[in-house]
Each structure stands twice: as structure tokens, then as C-alpha cells.
Amino acid sequence: MSLRLNLYHEVIRAKERKRRDPLKLTLYGLAAVVAGFAGYYALQAVKLHSLNSELATVKTEFDNLEPQARTAKVREDELQTQLKAGTLLVKKVENRFYWAPVLEQVMQVVPREVQVTRLAGEITGEGTRRCALTIDGLSAGADARNVAETLRTAIADKISPQYKNVSSKFRTLEDGTEMAMLDGQQVPTATFAINVEFYSGEERPAEPVRRKK
Amino acid sequence: MKLGKEEIQKLVLAGLMVVGVIYCYFSLLLGPMGRSQEAARKSIEALGPTIAAAKAQIAKTAEVERAAPANMETTRQVTAMIPDGSPVAWFPPRVGEFFKQHGLDKISTRLAGEVVEKEMPGFRRMSWSIDLPKVGFVSFATAVATLENEEPLLEINGLQIEAGRDDIASQRALLTVSNYVKQ
Numbered sequence: 122m123s124l125r126l127n128l129y130h131e132v133i134r135a136k137e138r139k140r141r142d143p144l145k146l147t148l149y150g151l152a153a154v155v156a157g158f159a160g161y162y163a164l165q166a167v168k169l170h171s172l173n174s175e176l177a178t179v180k181t182e183f184d185n186l187e188p189q190a191r192t193a194k195v196r197e198d199e200l201q202t203q204l205k206a207g208t209l210l211v212k213k214v215e216n217r218f219y220w221a222p223v224l225e226q227v228m229q230v231v232p233r234e235v236q237v238t239r240l241a242g243e244i245t246g247e248g249t250r251r252c253a254l255t256i257d258g259l260s261a262g263a264d265a266r267n268v269a270e271t272l273r274t275a276i277a278d279k280i281s282p283q284y285k286n287v288s289s290k291f292r293t294l295e296d297g298t299e300m301a302m303l304d305g306q307q308v309p310t311a312t313f314a315i316n317v318e319f320y321s322g323e324e325r326p327a328e329p330v331r332r333k334k
Numbered sequence: 335m336k337l338g339k340e341e342i343q344k345l346v347l348a349g350l351m352v353v354g355v356i357y358c359y360f361s362l363l364l365g366p367m368g369r370s371q372e373a374a375r376k377s378i379e380a381l382g383p384t385i386a387a388a389k390a391q392i393a394k395t396a397e398v399e400r401a402a403p404a405n406m407e408t409t410r411q412v413t414a415m416i417p418d419g420s421p422v423a424w425f426p427p428r429v430g431e432f433f434k435q436h437g438l439d440k441i442s443t444r445l446a447g448e449v450v451e452k453e454m455p456g457f458r459r460m461s462w463s464i465d466l467p468k469v470g471f472v473s474f475a476t477a478v479a480t481l482e483n484e485e486p487l488l489e490i491n492g493l494q495i496e497a498g499r500d501d502i503a504s505q506r507a508l509l510t511v512s513n514y515v516k517q
Contacts (some may be wrong), residue, residue, distance in 0.1 A: 180381065
């Protein structure tokens, strides 16, 4: 076996050391990392650009739509107000109180023994209409008070089918001082005043329940 | 492999450089960009519902506008019944003419009041007092029935019929009516 002598071992070791220089290796590694970072940064920059473009498009769309929407809202409010007013007017027309049927019904139940001297009525309220009717008159007959009573109940019975919560009460009922001629006979009289109250229109709201103390 | 002093120094320097590069990258480059992306994304997300609401509003108004003529037809018909001009000028003659047609000549109509309807812009309600000094009950009731049928914008709020003291065959009637007029 021949003996080999390496006379360049110093040079080779120096070369080896230079090749494994940590700073150089780190710089290479760092360069690779920086390249990776730069790539990622570029990707993110593209993404940001895309987002900004999208935002610009959305903003333009919003800028176009916003005034239109505002105008549309004003127009809608205007139309709704007109529609509401119209609907309310029609509702009020349809919910009117008609006096003619009441007068007809009262006329139908007044007997020949009674003379109505005054008939007054008024309606109050919106939606549910309260009608108050006052009938003053003179009744004649052997039992003049009973004639007035018959009229009072007859009015309530006649009105009840068409209206709600009908009540018919005497405000006054007194014997008259004068005699009346009826069927050729002098008969006593009675003066009366009847208050009739009833409701028409929409359903009357229920009264709140009072709590017991 | 044993590291020399010089190599250790280089390694430390290299480490510092790595740390510096990473810090700068994240805090000076990627951080602000990420924040910008987030802000842009949030702006887009925030504008989305607003745009949808605006589109919905425009569509809703278009729908209301499309349906409006049909819905307002009744209102238009009712409004067409109201004459132009001051109600004091046209209402009393109109009522007088109406009762004349029913054989009730003596009549006086007076303005009793005026109510502005807040819920009904464009309309107001006027109250009138109609005095009929000499009427027969039946002819009066017939006239009332016709009036209620022919004048849908008019409502009788109160009435009073009183037997005449001098002439027992005739009565005196007083009507309180209200009607809707244009503002």
C-alpha cells in the first residue's frame, strides 16, 4: 500500500470553512425567506387591489342608488299619505250615520194616542257612533202613562235589531193638566220625555275591568 | 463542528438580521396592508345591506306607484264631487236648492265651524246649521233620506224637530250637518 500525503490540507480546510460560513448560509436562507415574504406580499397586494376595486364599484353603485332611494322614500311617503287620506275619507263616508231609518222607525211606533212635540237627536264619536235621541210628547188615553210606557218599549224594540246597546228611559213622565179629545171622548193626558241611546258603526271597545281594591 | 468566536459573532449578527427583517415585514408591510384589506372588506360588507335596502325601497315605491291609480280611483271620484271655490259660496245655495226641490222653501244655512282633519291632508270638515222654520214631518224625513243618499260627503250630526206653537200641522226643524271639502 502506497503512502499518500495531502500537502493541500490547509487550503482544503480553508475552502471547507468558507463554504460552511454561517453568515453566508444565513444570508442565503434569509434571501429565500425574503423572496417568500415578497411573494406573499405581492399576493396580498393583488388581493387588496381587488378589494379596493370591488369597494369602488360598490361605492359607485351606492352613490347612484342612494339619491334614487331617498327620492323614492319621499314619493312613497307622499303616496301613502294620499292613499291613507283617501281610505280614511272613504271609511268615513261608509261609516256615516243615517237618520232617515231612525226617523222612519220612530214614526212607525208612535200610536195615534201620542203626539210627539219635540224630537231631537245627536251623534257623537268616531268609529263607534253614539246616538242620543230625545222624544218629548203628550200621550192620551184612559191610562195615559201606560200609553207612554208602551211607546218607550216599542221604540227600544224597534231600534234594537239595527243598532247596538239600545236603551230607552223616561226622563220625565207626569200626568197632564189638560184633557184631550180622542174618539169623541175627553181622556186624560200625560206628558213624557224619553231618552233613547244606542250605538252604531264599528264594534264598541270593551270597557276596562276595574280591579277590586 | 466547533464554532469559533468570529463565527458565533456572525451567527448572532445573522440572527439579528432575521429578526429585523421579520419584524419590518410584519409590522411595516404586511400589517398595514392587512388592516387596509380588513377596512375595505368591512366597508363592502357595510354597504351591502344599505344597497339592498335602497334597491328594496326603489322597488317598493315602484310597486306603490303602480298600484296607486287603482287605489286612488275611489278618492278621485269622491273628490270630484266637491265643487271648487269657497264652500260658503256654494254650500248654502246647494242645500237651499235641494230642500226647495222637496217643497221646503224657507231655509237658512249658516256656517257653524270648521275642523282641519290632520289625518286627511287636503280635506277639511265644515259644520253647518240648517234652519227649516216650517216643515211637515213626512216631507222633512223624505228630504233627509234623499239628502243622506245623494250627498255622501255630508253627515247629519244632529237634528231637532219641534211642533209649531201657532200652526200645529207644521214643525220647525234644525239640522246640524258637516261635510268634507277641499282644503
